[in-house]
Amino acid sequence: MRIQRIFKTVAALAAGVSLLASGASAQEGGTVAIMGATVFDATGAAPRKANVLLRDGRIAAVGPDVAAPAGATVIAAEGKALLPGFFDVHTHWTPNGDPADTPAIATDYVRAGVTTVNDFHQPPESYAPRRRWLSQLASPHVNLTARMSTPGGHGADWADTATTKWVNTPEAARKAVRELLPYKPDLIKAFHDGWRYGLSAENTSMDTWTLTALVDEAHKHGLKVVTHTVTVPRGAEAAKAGVDIIVHSLQDQPVNAATVALIKQAGTAYAPTLAVYEPVKPGQTPPADPQNGRYVQSQRKFAFALQNLKALHDAGVLVALGTDAGMPGTPHGVSTLHEMELMVQAGLTPVEALMAGTANSARAMGMLDDRGTIEVGKRADLVLLDGAPWTQIADVRKTERVFIDGRQVVGPGVALPEANGRMTLPAEPVQALIDDFEGEPGRTRLDTLRLQDTDGGMDRSVLVGQVRTQPDGDKVLSLAAKMSVKDDPQVGVILPLSRGSVTPADASRYQGLKFDLRGDGGAYELRVRTVSGWWRAPVTASPQWAQVAVPFTSLKPVEGRGGAEGPWTGTDLLEVELAGSRPAGETLWLEADDVVFY
Numbered sequence: 001m002r003i004q005r006i007f008k009t010v011a012a013l014a015a016g017v018s019l020l021a022s023g024a025s026a027q028e029g030g031t032v033a034i035m036g037a038t039v040f041d042a043t044g045a046a047p048r049k050a051n052v053l054l055r056d057g058r059i060a061a062v063g064p065d066v067a068a069p070a071g072a073t074v075i076a077a078e079g080k081a082l083l084p085g086f087f088d089v090h091t092h093w094t095p096n097g098d099p100a101d102t103p104a105i106a107t108d109y110v111r112a113g114v115t116t117v118n119d120f121h122q123p124p125e126s127y128a129p130r131r132r133w134l135s136q137l138a139s140p141h142v143n144l145t146a147r148m149s150t151p152g153g154h155g156a157d158w159a160d161t162a163t164t165k166w167v168n169t170p171e172a173a174r175k176a177v178r179e180l181l182p183y184k185p186d187l188i189k190a191f192h193d194g195w196r197y198g199l200s201a202e203n204t205s206m207d208t209w210t211l212t213a214l215v216d217e218a219h220k221h222g223l224k225v226v227t228h229t230v231t232v233p234r235g236a237e238a239a240k241a242g243v244d245i246i247v248h249s250l251q252d253q254p255v256n257a258a259t260v261a262l263i264k265q266a267g268t269a270y271a272p273t274l275a276v277y278e279p280v281k282p283g284q285t286p287p288a289d290p291q292n293g294r295y296v297q298s299q300r301k302f303a304f305a306l307q308n309l310k311a312l313h314d315a316g317v318l319v320a321l322g323t324d325a326g327m328p329g330t331p332h333g334v335s336t337l338h339e340m341e342l343m344v345q346a347g348l349t350p351v352e353a354l355m356a357g358t359a360n361s362a363r364a365m366g367m368l369d370d371r372g373t374i375e376v377g378k379r380a381d382l383v384l385l386d387g388a389p390w391t392q393i394a395d396v397r398k399t400e401r402v403f404i405d406g407r408q409v410v411g412p413g414v415a416l417p418e419a420n421g422r423m424t425l426p427a428e429p430v431q432a433l434i435d436d437f438e439g440e441p442g443r444t445r446l447d448t449l450r451l452q453d454t455d456g457g458m459d460r461s462v463l464v465g466q467v468r469t470q471p472d473g474d475k476v477l478s479l480a481a482k483m484s485v486k487d488d489p490q491v492g493v494i495l496p497l498s499r500g501s502v503t504p505a506d507a508s509r510y511q512g513l514k515f516d517l518r519g520d521g522g523a524y525e526l527r528v529r530t531v532s533g534w535w536r537a538p539v540t541a542s543p544q545w546a547q548v549a550v551p552f553t554s555l556k557p558v559e560g561r562g563g564a565e566g567p568w569t570g571t572d573l574l575e576v577e578l579a580g581s582r583p584a585g586e587t588l589w590l591e592a593d594d595v596v597f598y
Contacts, residue, residue, distance in 0.1 A: 031055045032406060033068035034382075037077035040390055041374035042084050042359040047390055052082060054380040057405040062374060080400060081388055083354065084372055085115025085140075085381035087361035088336045089226070089271050090247040090322025092121040093142075097326030101423040102130070105326075106139035107416060108333030110409050113383030113399045116141045116362075116371060118226075121326065123163040124183035125449045126500025133502060136419040138409040141381075143186035143365070145226075148176055148214060152204040154228060155191035158456040160494075162449060164191070168206070170213030177217040187365070188218050190243070192227040193234040195252065198297055203458055205234065211241040224366060226271075232308075235259050239266040245364050247271045247322045249305035260315045269364035271322030272309045274342035277302050281329040282338065306346040313348060320364040321357040337396045340389075350393040357396075380406035424531050427571050430505035434495050434576060434595040437467045437475045448496040453577065455491070459484045463491040468591070476516075476593040485584040492527070492579030495595060501574045504531055508570035510597035512551035515578070517541040519590040524580040526550050531572035533557065533564035541590060549598065 032054040039050045039062065051066040052059060068074050093105050109117060117140050122130060127144050134142060147164040149156035155164045165176040177188065192211055194203035206214075215225045219242070226245040229238045231252040238246055239262040246263070249272040263270065279298040280286050287295045313319050321343075323335040336357070343353040362372025371379040382403040387395030401411030408414050435444040444450055454461045461484040468478040483489035497505035513526065519541030528535045535555040539548050557564040576595065582588045 031060070031069055031072040032075065032380075032403070032408070033066075033072040034075045034077050034082060034384065035068060037080050037082035037384065038388070039374055040081060040083045040354060042355055043373050043375065047081070047388070052374065052382075054382075054403065054406040057380055057407075059374060059376055059378050059380050062376060075384075075401070077384060079386075081385045081390075081395070082374065083113075083383050083385065083389070084358040084362075084374055084378075085383050085402065085404065086113050086336055086357045086396075087116045087321065087365075087372060088114055088323055088325065088339075088357075089118045089245060089320050089361050089365060090273055090324050091117045091119055091332065092324065092326030093119045093332075094121045094326045098331040102133065103137055103420045103423055105332045106134065106137045107420050108331070109140045109336075110138050110402050110404065110416075111399065112333035112337055113385070113396070113402050113410075114140050114333060114336045115381035115383070115402070115404050116143070116367075118143045118145055118187060118322075118365070120145045120147065120189050123160070123500055124180060124185060125162060125496075126502050127183050127185070129499050129502040133425055136417065138404070138416045138420055140404070146180045146183070146185035146188045147191070148173065148188060148206075149191035150194075150204045150206050150210075152458045152460075153191050153194055153206065154196075154203045155189075157203060157458055157460075160451050160453060162451055167210060167214065168204075170209050173210050173214035174217040177214060177221065177223070181221060185223065187224040187226060187244075188214070189247070190214055190225060190227045192238060192243075193229045193231055195231045195234070197230070197301060198252075199294065201458070208237050208241060211237065211243070215242045232256065232259050236262050239263045239268045242266060243268050244366075245269040245271055245320060245322075248273050248324070249277060249301075250308050251277065251301040251305040254304060255308040255311050260312060260317070263312065264315055264317050267318075269318040269320045269360070270309070270312050271320040271361070271364070272305055272343075272346075273322045273324040273339070274302075274305060274309070274346070275335040275339045276324035276327050276330045277305050278342065282334075284329060306342075309343065310347040313352065318360055318364055319343070319348070319352070319356045320361040322361075334397075340396055341393050344393045351390050353393055354390060354396075380404075384411070424572065425503045427504040427506040428498070429509070430497055430507050430573070430597065432510070432597045434497070434597070435477075436594050437477050437592075441467070444495050446495075446497060448499055448501075451494040451496065453490075453492040453494050453579065454481075455484060455486065455489050457484070457486065459486065461489045461491050465493055474593065476591050479588075479590045479592075481580075481582075481588045483582045483584055483586050483588065487584075488581055489584055490579055490581045491588065492525075492577045493592075495576045497573055497575060501529070504572040504574060506571045507573050507597050510552075510570070512549060512554075512598055513576065513595070514547060514549040514598050515595040516545055516593040517548050517578075517590065518543055518545045519580075520588060522580065522582060522588065524578065524590060526555075527558070527575075527577040527579055528555060528573060529575040529577070530564055530568075531574065532566050534562050535564050535568065545593075 194205040340353040386398035389395040
């Protein structure tokens with residue numbers, strides 16, 4: 001039932017990373033001289049031998065006659081290739097990905113030379129704490145993406161409505177954009193196309209009027225809009241709406257000339273995420289039965305994806321690089337490099353694939369003035385490689401050194417910060433009172449956003465939650481639900497213990513949880529999410545108010561996916577949930593007050 005949330009976000013650069021090269025130490029703001037590299041600057045110029053100076057996080061000079069100033073850290077780079085850091089416009093920093101934890105994900109990206117990514121997986125409430133977390137890591141820059149879909153649409157079939165806003169009218173889309181602004185998202189993703197690749201029933205799609213209003217409102221506030229769009233007819237609609245990037249392959253049929261013309265005229269970029277669609281991914285083996293229907297379908301769609309990429313590129317559509325990394329079989333970091341290999345397989349030249357992974361992605365995101373090329377004044381995000389990837393694209397895998405904001409984060413003499421090896425933030429003590437429903441509307445007494453949780457899928461249980469004032473003036477949480485028609489439908493209310501459920505809460509000084517409950521007389525459940533997974537304990541509630549106490553010793557790991565691994569410690573709590581289930585189509589009600597640790 002649970003929302004699959006993630007731990008992610010934006011990055012900056014590790015404070016305190018020491019850089020040792022040629023026996024010198026590059027302090028923050030110091031000068032680094034990369035001497036004698038063959039520079040692929042992604043401006044369209046041919047690779048050439050040059051020296052590159054980095055100062056104060058920026059590229060200070062580029063040229064064959066540039067000298068290393070006194071005191072600079074000098075890196076001898078003869079025979080090496082120097083490129084702009086790679087830019088992946090489509091990733092998901094999800095706890096179900098490979099790797100699963102934020103510091104490990106960040107590490108895999110920087111080791112692959114990926115210096116900027118867009119992450120599509122975080123609830124807006126987590127943006128600020130994740131940005132603070134990633135400032136402690138060696139990490140790529142991470143653009144945090146707000147998500148919008150339709151009721152019953154892709155992306156709305158698992159997440160809560162805070163993580164993925166549900167809109168199906170122009171008015172709702174404009175309002176949702178404005179509601180996101182206080183969180184300072186870097187861009188917006190619209191789940192526009194409900195086609196499920198011919199393998200399952202379609203989700204609902206976002207209509208043209210709603211998408212157009214969403215794009216217009218976002219652009220008014222300086223936000224780019226990217227879309228999950230996977231069919232040719234919807235590709236035409238995305239272009240008409242003024243979408244900035246289509247971040248998936250159009251793969252239901254060969255793209256037609258009219259759609260190509262619309263995408264080009266609109267200036268919509270195209271990031272095909274071939275890595276997630278490859279029928280047999282690196283390390284996998286083909287199915288024993290080559291006529292397996294699912295496998296045959298995936299081969300057919302992938303052939304359309306390759307063909308349509310080449311057609312759009314040849315027509316002059318800007319091709320950017322995205323991977324959908326974090327999804328099954330698409331690991332972080334290396335998939336960005338493999339995407340360029342797959343672009344070459346589709347018929348692009350190695351130079352064109354490198355342009356997609358550097359300058360084109362920066363241009364598509366409106367960031368080319370800041371990064372994406374090796375030019376004076378640009379951000380010093382660079383990767384130094386062995387080989388010549390402009391002639392042999394597989395050489396992108398031969399990373400030797402990586403620089404982010406002018407500081408070396410990967411390479412000889414450099415160790416990653418200790419924070420990159422800690423998979424969670426240090427836990428912080430939590431106060432006893434979680435929520436008495438007397439505070440700011442929609443927020444707990446811990447100043448966290450209260451969340452409604454329902455089962456996943458297209459048909460989701462309907463849950464209405466509100467804070468109700470009783471005759472004596474006391475406020476209580478009231479939940480009413482109608483269950484969806486499926487096996488084991490469920491609803492619940494989640495009380496995060498920190499903003500965005502990012503920082504673990506240390507509740508080890510307490511013995512358990514207690515709360516006042518009343519309900520329809522059926523069974524309910526207390527759930528506690530920890531860093532290692534979910535725990536549960538049954539509770540009951542009659543129509544009369546009663547206090548319920550649940551000692552931690554009575555909690556048991558949830559069975560199956562999402563269940564906790566390892567013993568209960570009480571030191572790594574993330575969320576508390578009150579939940580319930582009833583037979584399909586039936587109703588449930590529950591009221592709660594004074595949720596506290598005791």
